[in-house]
Amino acid sequence: MPVPLRIACPQCGQILYRKRAGRCPTCGTPVSAHVEQTRKREERIEKILAVVGTGLVLAVFVLAGGIGLLEGVAVYAIAGAALFYAAKKTFTPNRPPKD
Numbered sequence: 001m002p003v004p005l006r007i008a009c010p011q012c013g014q015i016l017y018r019k020r021a022g023r024c025p026t027c028g029t030p031v032s033a034h035v036e037q038t039r040k041r042e043e044r045i046e047k048i049l050a051v052v053g054t055g056l057v058l059a060v061f062v063l064a065g066g067i068g069l070l071e072g073v074a075v076y077a078i079a080g081a082a083l084f085y086a087a088k089k090t091f092t093p094n095r096p097p098k099d
Contacts, residue, residue: 009024009034011027014027
């Protein structure tokens with residue numbers, strides 16, 4: 001599920017929904033380089049989480065291979081919850097600022 005990317009203006013802090021001509025619609029600050037850096041950062045985070053998730057699935061597959069069905073489901077659920085929690089914590093700075 002894609003995470004909605006909320007990029008704040010580096011000058012005024014407003015969320016940039018539309019970036020006409022590469023400038024903030026509120027204060028007029030050039031934001032195209034800032035938006036590009038933020039998108040690259042988010043892409044790196046997504047790739048790292050994909051690698052960690054794949055490794056976690058393989059580890060669970062190896063470790064839970066000899067146990068029963070219910071125990072295996074429980075192990076997969078715990079691993080999925082751990083990855084979800086890690087992803088949620090990773091993308092926290094991307095949430096809108098609280099006033």
